[in-house]
Amino acid sequence: MPDPLPPAYTNETFPFPPHYSFPPFFTLQPNPLTRTSQLQSWSSLILSYTRHHRLSTLSVVESYNTPLFHNPSLNRRLPTSDIREILTYMSSKDGGERVEWIGKHGKDGGAGGKCWVYWRRPEEWADVLESWVERTGQKGVVLTLYEIGEGDATVGAEFHGLDPELLQKSLGVLVKKGRAQIFGAGEDQLGVKFF
Amino acid sequence: KYKIPQFQHGQAYLTSHRVCWLDNEDPRKHSVAIDLKDIDRPELYAGFLSSSPKITLYSKINKHGVSSLQQKSPYSPSSTPTRRQSQTRPIAPTPTLGPNATWVCPICSFSNPIPPNFDPATANANTKIPKCQSCGIPPPMVLVVKAALAAMSNRQAKPESPAPAGPIETQSFGTFRCTRCTFENHPSLLVCEMCGASLVTAADKRLEVERGDLDRAESPGPVLKELNLNDDKIESVKLSFRGGGEKIFFERLKGAMVQRKWLLQSAPPIPRPTDSKRATSPRESFERRPSDNLVGIAGLERRGQALRESNQLIIGNAFEDLEALMTSAKEVIALAERFSSQTADGDGGSSEANAVVSALGLTTTKDMLGSDTLYISELSRNLAEFLTDDTKGVLRKEGGIMSLVDLWQVFNRARGGVELVSPADFSKAAEMWDKLKLPVRLRRFKSGLLVVQGRDRTDDKTIASILAWLKDLHFDPPRAEVRWDWTLYGRGVTAQETAQRFGWSVGVASEELEMAEEKGALCREQGLDGLRFWENWIVNMPALMI
Numbered sequence: 040m041p042d043p044l045p046p047a048y049t050n051e052t053f054p055f056p057p058h059y060s061f062p063p064f065f066t067l068q069p070n071p072l073t074r075t076s077q078l079q080s081w082s083s084l085i086l087s088y089t090r091h092h093r094l095s096t097l098s099v100v101e102s103y104n105t106p107l108f109h110n111p112s113l114n115r116r117l118p119t120s121d122i123r124e125i126l127t128y129m130s131s132k133d134g135g136e137r138v139e140w141i142g143k144h145g146k147d148g149g150a151g152g153k154c155w156v157y158w159r160r161p162e163e164w165a166d167v168l169e170s171w172v173e174r175t176g177q178k179g180v181v182l183t184l185y186e187i188g189e190g191d192a193t194v195g196a197e198f199h200g201l202d203p204e205l206l207q208k209s210l211g212v213l214v215k216k217g218r219a220q221i222f223g224a225g226e227d228q229l230g231v232k233f234f
Numbered sequence: 235k236y237k238i239p240q241f242q243h244g245q246a247y248l249t250s251h252r253v254c255w256l257d258n259e260d261p262r263k264h265s266v267a268i269d270l271k272d273i274d275r276p277e278l279y280a281g282f283l284s285s286s287p288k289i290t291l292y293s294k295i296n297k298h299g300v301s302s303l304q305q306k307s308p309y310s311p312s313s314t315p316t317r318r319q320s321q322t323r324p325i326a327p328t329p330t331l332g333p334n335a336t337w338v339c340p341i342c343s344f345s346n347p348i349p350p351n352f353d354p355a356t357a358n359a360n361t362k363i364p365k366c367q368s369c370g371i372p373p374p375m376v377l378v379v380k381a382a383l384a385a386m387s388n389r390q391a392k393p394e395s396p397a398p399a400g401p402i403e404t405q406s407f408g409t410f411r412c413t414r415c416t417f418e419n420h421p422s423l424l425v426c427e428m429c430g431a432s433l434v435t436a437a438d439k440r441l442e443v444e445r446g447d448l449d450r451a452e453s454p455g456p457v458l459k460e461l462n463l464n465d466d467k468i469e470s471v472k473l474s475f476r477g478g479g480e481k482i483f484f485e486r487l488k489g490a491m492v493q494r495k496w497l498l499q500s501a502p503p504i505p506r507p508t509d510s511k512r513a514t515s516p517r518e519s520f521e522r523r524p525s526d527n528l529v530g531i532a533g534l535e536r537r538g539q540a541l542r543e544s545n546q547l548i549i550g551n552a553f554e555d556l557e558a559l560m561t562s563a564k565e566v567i568a569l570a571e572r573f574s575s576q577t578a579d580g581d582g583g584s585s586e587a588n589a590v591v592s593a594l595g596l597t598t599t600k601d602m603l604g605s606d607t608l609y610i611s612e613l614s615r616n617l618a619e620f621l622t623d624d625t626k627g628v629l630r631k632e633g634g635i636m637s638l639v640d641l642w643q644v645f646n647r648a649r650g651g652v653e654l655v656s657p658a659d660f661s662k663a664a665e666m667w668d669k670l671k672l673p674v675r676l677r678r679f680k681s682g683l684l685v686v687q688g689r690d691r692t693d694d695k696t697i698a699s700i701l702a703w704l705k706d707l708h709f710d711p712p713r714a715e716v717r718w719d720w721t722l723y724g725r726g727v728t729a730q731e732t733a734q735r736f737g738w739s740v741g742v743a744s745e746e747l748e749m750a751e752e753k754g755a756l757c758r759e760q761g762l763d764g765l766r767f768w769e770n771w772i773v774n775m776p777a778l779m780i
Contacts, residue, residue: 057775061723063759063768073757076773115761 053091053106056084065115067124078128085129086137090158095202096141099123099152126154155205164198164209169218171196172233181232183223184210246473248486250493250567253291255473268471270494278484287480289487292470336430337381339366339373345430346373348381493563611670613655614663618672620645621686629674633737634691635746638664638676638684640739679745680752696746697755703727703735704769726759726766 058064058080068074088107089097099122102108109116117125129138139155159167168187172178175192186192188206193199198206210231213219223229247254254267274294281287336345346367365372409418412426419426475483621629621641628644629636638661646654655663664676664686673689707724727735733743747767750756757770 058772061768061771062726062761063757063766064772066758066760068757068772070751070754070757072754073751073770073772080772 053088056080059084059110060113062113062115065110065113065117067121078125078134081125082129082134082137085125085156086158089156093200095155095205097126097138097154097156099126123152126152129156130154161205161208161212164201164205165212165216167197168209169213169233171198178233181230184229184231187231246483248483248490250490253473253487270491273491276484276487276491278480280480286474286476287478288472288474289480289484290470290472337373337378339369339371340377341371342366342369344368348378610659610662611666613659614666614670615672617641617645617660617663618667618670618674620648621674622688629686629688631737632739633742635685635687635738635742637739637742638686641686679749681745681748683741683745685742685745693749693753697750697753699736700732700746700750701755701769723771724769726761726768728764728766732767 064077064080068077085097085107089095099119103116103119103122108122126138126140128134130136130140137157137160139157141153141155171193182190184203184206187198188201188203189199198209207221207229210219210221213233214221217234219231219233221229221231244255244257247256250270252267252269253273268291272293274292277290277292279288279290336347338345344366346364409421411418412429412431414431415426415429417426417428425431628641632640642655642657642660645660649655661684664684667675674686675689677685677687679685704724704727707727708722727747729740729744729747732738732747733740736743738746747756751758751767754773755770756767757772759766759768
């Protein structure tokens with residue numbers, strides 16, 4: 040069971056790891072061993088940061104200036120090419136496959152590039168949803184996706200405010216498992232029924 | 235008569251003052267030098283069948299029978315006019331009389347000891363022989379000489395006094411039967427209890443043990459465990475030329491000894507030109523003399539004096555050129571040595587001096603030595619000596635490590651404007667350092683940079699010294715205001731700062747830093763002000779955190 044997040048967490052300042060205040064951390068290391076260690080540290084930093092701020096996606100260009108990749112006190116920042124390098128690492132098997140690039144990889148086409156950051160995977164979200172359905176006794180009830188994501192009933196649940204696409208993905212996992220069914224036409228009018 | 239295992243492969247050098255022998259395996263430990271002034275005469279033995287040609291150097295034996303051939307401290311080369319190389323090995327000296335030599339008195343048959351300073355080679359009618367201890371009658375000289383020779387040929391042990399060493403070996407061998415009187419002695423005795431004859435069979439056992447250590451299976455001949463030349467009783471040293479070159483070496487050696495004699499006994503002064511003119515007609519001058527003849531003693535004196543003068547003129551005439559060469563040779567050599575020491579410092583030294591220096595062959599030049607490899611190996615040794623010379627401190631000034639190009643420049647500058655070394659020869663000579671086991675070595679960085687450093691400097695030592703310096707920076711507050719926790723992380727250093735701290739050149743410093751980074755000791759940081767290197771906290775986070 041994934042551990043529940045306290046909802047008020049997002050208002051506190053994010054505690055950066057000690058690496059963050061070490062200037063060489065912002066330079067990609069050529070030495071393979073050092074580089075592996077560096078990538079791992081960045082990976083955990085990104086995941087915890089996105090988890091803290093409840094970000095589901097990351098855009099290279101937009102996150103370049105955020106405190107994630109730019110340390111104002113040190114005045115050091117990670118260049119975009121390195122950001123992409125780290126995200127690619129995270130999407131690989133060695134990196135834990137917690138990142139998924141959206142659309143074209145963006146390697147050749149400029150500094151763009153958006154990716155999903157799964158600090159919690161769709162499968163894990165699916166489990167959360169299922170346990171919530173069970174807890175609230177909503178089996179057999181038809182709910183719209185909007186209700187689940189933004190409805191008043193779900194305020195306080197972890198998945199409240201979740202990105203609709205991610206929500207849909209998670210529900211898709213349940214559909215595959217045979218625990219739910221999605222129907223309806225149109226983006227906003229999709230409904231789901233849990234078994 | 236004995237071979238020594240550690241002295242099997244090496245090179246012999248002949249200088250104007252000594253004969254040196256350099257071991258190929260461990261030059262620092264097993265090199266020997268023999269002063270020419272201690273050599274009485276050399277002898278050449280041309281090889282026969284499987285026995286290689288040898289040169290024997292006999293040492294001068296002074297009155298007390300103690301030879302003056304001693305072992306010198308490790309090889310220290312000096313500027314030399316000639317050098318010849320061949321594969322040689324020295325053979326151990328033949329021993330002299332030990333304390334156990336005895337002669338048997340013909341009258342009372344008591345065994346008297348032969349005095350230790352008695353030498354059969356130099357004994358003549360004037361040598362004092364002590365009387366027989368029991369009957370008091372001095373023996374005939376011949377008898378003592380014969381006894382001494384017999385004793386010497388029987389003695390096969392090490393030149394040291396065998397008394398302290400003997401007992402250890404002979405414990406295990408039962409009783410000893412004396413060869414002269416067949417009395418069974420205790421094995422630890424060295425002299426027979428009954429008749430006083432020396433029991434030398436113990437030494438044979440020792441020899442047999444050592445024979446097993448022979449590396450060269452096909453060569454006969456007993457071997458000594460190690461060379462102990464510090465003893466006084468050495469008579470001769472043999473150099474065996476397995477690789478050839480003995481004839482030239484012998485000629486040069488003889489020449490060097492003759493030259494020594496000339497230098498020691500300073501040659502008579504050059505006869506002046508006026509004398510030489512007069513010398514062309516000594517007969518006339520001599521015949522003119524009688525006209526001035528006075529009668530009596532004065533006349534006789536004058537005649538004798540005239541005779542002496544004419545003799546001197548004749549002899550002077552004959553050796554005129556040779557004397558001129560000898561005296562001026564002495565002066566010229568002194569001059570050239572002075573110049574060579576000047577130019578080696580790198581200051582001054584006019585080009586004429588350098589021309590003289592190279593003309594006299596005081597530096598290694600290509601045309602001087604016939605073969606290429608010989609030139610390269612000699613150049614290699616020259617370079618190593620130049621680098622490790624403490625008075626100049628070339629390597630020390632550069633912090634113990636310098637690039638090959640820098641060294642090439644310094645070396646050529648020290649040589650003066652004449653006889654520079656080409657880069658190709660230089661790099662070849664540098665590569666031979668490892669093969670010749672010299673104390674400096676060539677090292678190649680990942681980027682291809684070649685540097686020179688002492689043999690005992692390893693990468694780990696360099697990394698340790700860099701890290702120690704970086705650790706100190708934890709306590710030293712940085713000059714500018716910095717935004718990170720310098721007490722925790724220290725600070726980063728540039729290649730420039732590193733070069734300044736250790737005395738290296740900047741190129742060498744950046745290479746060393748990159749090498750340390752590759753080993754994982756440092757990590758890099760590319761900032762706006764350049765590339766800096768830090769202690770690798772990425773991998774080893776301080777234990778305080780987390």
